[in-house]
Amino acid sequence: MSGTFDYICFDDTHARExxxxxxxxxxxxxTRADTKDEGHLVVSVPDDLDEELDEAVEAEFxxxxxxxxxRLKQALIAEDEAEKRVTAISVNLSSGxxxxxxxxxxxMNRLLSVLSTQEIGDLVDAIVSAVxxxxxRPICHHVTEGGD
Known part of the structure; x- marks a missing residue:
């Protein structure tokens, strides 16, 4: 190609389409990798296309x-929503x-896949009590329920 016009595609989907x-x-x-921005691709087309085809290429781009x-906005919204999805464990202190x-x-989902809510509560209560x-004393000297 003698003279070209470069179109910068920001992701693989953009470039492929x-x-x-x-x-x-x-x-x-x-097609070549953009030397300035990693992940971007440069698609070069001849700059001497007829006017109708040139306009169609420009409109499609x-x-x-x-x-x-x-797609970018949707990804950012999804990321933001994922950050907002927070659950909590209630901790009951001895002060009431x-x-x-x-x-x-x-x-929380991983915890609940292996422990019941009662078991999680018991674990948290044990941690609060220990704090x-x-x-x-060494752990072997601690007295637990049902043992001496």
């Missing part, structure tokens, strides 16, 4: 850019106060 469009219309192109922006420890939803009433 643009190249498919070009191939369907018989437009020659070359703009449409694909809008689709990319929509209750506080809540935020736990990411994914972690509020430290027993610094």
């Amino acid at each position: 643009f190249r498919t469009f070009l191939e369907a219309r018989g437009v020659p192109y070359e 703009e449409r694909l850019e809008r689709e990319y922006e929509q 106060e209750t506080c809540y420890v935020p736990i990411p939803e994914e972690m 509020e009433n430290p027993d610094t």
